Amino acid sequence: MILIKKFPAPSDLETLKKEAEEQGLSDKDGYAKLRNPLKxxxxxxxxxxxxxxxxxxxxxxxxxxxxxxxxxLSDVYIEHWQARSAVGDTTENKGLDYRNMLAVCSGNEKAPEANGKHKRRFLTCDKKRENAPLKINPLDEETLETIYYLTDGTMKSTDVVIDEDINIRLNLNCDTDAVTLLKNRKAVLDMIQEDLANQEGDFQQNCIEQLHIWENEADPKTPYIGIAIWWLKKQIHLLNAD
Structure with a gap:
């Protein structure tokens, strides 16, 4: 997971949000007014x-x-970090708040095992979370700084609640042939380690340069980039502590 820096909200979305608030619509009913082409x-x-x-x-x-x-199914979903409410609220409409919106994947809906009574075991991201509250927030750097990884690609957190978000509410360590999140993260970690092993010069300086490249990578970014950024920061920190 990496820090997301929000763009300004589309003016038409802000207008729609204001209208929903003036009408006293619930988050659910207000969001229902978000239609194409604006959606x-x-x-x-x-x-x-x-x-x-x-x-x-x-x-x-x-x-x-x-x-x-x-x-x-959709190939990309609009997720609300703070879950939408069915209760009317004339002062806030989180369903149309751009600062509350994230883009997420299909949550592994296509996994062969994701059916029947055991389906939820294989779901990830918002499909697993549904409306459960989260402490981990891709818009909040402080919560992301608690994340670390194991060499097999497992994602963990030093914060107990955030660790539960990762493992239970978002199921980000789901490891099956259909999901392969750990395998994919490990592949990125192996790649950055191999690249640095083959570079000449000062290891710490090479890490600093690589970190700058990865943190400033343009759209589209490398999938699972978070583990590379974490590892590089860790190496730099350890070398500075020596």
């Missing part, structure tokens, strides 16, 4: 600011696992 514009803007990566698992979006014939 597509919002979705594309979210993907652009995220480097076309899922806000939670860092998979590439649009999700290529979703095919044209999957009419009930």
């Amino acid at each position: 597509t514009q919002v979705r594309n803007l979210l993907m652009q600011e995220q480097g076309h990566l899922c806000a939670y698992c860092m998979r590439r979006i649009p999700d290529i696992r979703i095919l044209e014939e999957d009419v009930d």
